[in-house]
Amino acid sequence: MPGYANDLTLATRLADAADAITTARFRALDLTFERKPDRTPVTDADTAVEDALRGVLSAERPGDVVAGEERGGTAGAEGRAWVIDPIDGTKNFLRGVPVWATLIALVEDGTPVVGMISAPLLGRRWWAASGDGAFSRDSAGERRLSVSGVSSLEDAYLSTTDLNSWTQYHSRERYLALTEACWENRGLGDFWHYCLVAEGALDVAAEAIVNPWDVAAAQVLVTEAGGRFSDLKGEARFDGGNALATNGHLHDAALAILQG
Template identity: 80%
Template structure:
């Protein structure tokens, strides 16, 4: 696993070099995918570059990504890539986006690397070795909060409209009413803040596997809990709830309503 972490760090550096060069580029090319989500030339360039490194360094591993396709194996090893999580932010010039890299072994995420160069932050975790953050203050282990009551909890989500379309806007608003404070930090950042202990709950009504495989490792290795909205601890359930663990069941009870 240390060799895999070294490789994941190298992959993040490859991605950061591309994304930072293309961020706010005047000639950035954008198109819409069939699901109407945007993709830029930076998204595809990152995934292609990471796949090239993996082909050379781990030729026996499978690779799946948001832009070039592929699927995770139920057995063996798969690298799962989201070249730019937060593409809408990226193309609008907002700095909240990241490259997400996960290693899946026998269907279970065991390594997560999340690199957000414009935030100056990189998070990583691998099974049994804790969760870590590197920022301007240096490198340190991170852990979830000890908040034990929803009334004291800080909640984050992404676009509120997704709750109307994919789950229940009323259920999400009931959870916000039960919590002390709420924000929409969105995408990867909500879950990373849970792992850091800065936020207590992060919920998303709709996700893809590449959106959350890496954060599942990060949150659980930080001492928290990750599941879909039915409570199953899986990254491919189509929705996501991260928590410090103490609040998870209470949040699920409201969101299931």
């Protein structure tokens, strides 16, 4: 893997460190949380993970920028930046639902080139590096990922995170039109539906609102698995404020419906 072998090794170490903290705090009786200005929750586990990862990166990659959900920072158009979501799916984490993950991405000159997604309570981990493909590991072992070959929306499996978000941030009617065009739809949400697109289990995942740390790792995972990732304007970016991931065959058709 030219160029990013050492970075992927470091991302693996970061994921291991995060998993040690999150698994210890999951369902802990003394878990504390606050609400941020946007009303989303942040737990003591979120901040502990981000602080721990920042500490490792400060020592291992002192010249790189770090941008995280809880402590701030921005991945610019030039240079290297590690983009971190310490717990993606914090609402699940708070409620005792085991579908949450730590997301770690390396962004180089504005493009995600390494992605690591670790969901310890699912026993799953997904990763990718630019030019080297996408992979996952679970109890059955490690495998290389490839998106589905579904070529018609009427045969497609679709997911979003929160239907209500389409009303506020884009168009509920446009999303419902997409559900009607597809064979089946679910609300699997957050990191998981992007991983399932990369695996070929889902064909389309769409969100009306995302933050950069929500999808930087997902972008490189989906694209390295052979799919397409863009914002709802069709631009291949993780910082456009919304997201569409597909197997590639369905991307233009899904965009056309969502754009109306």
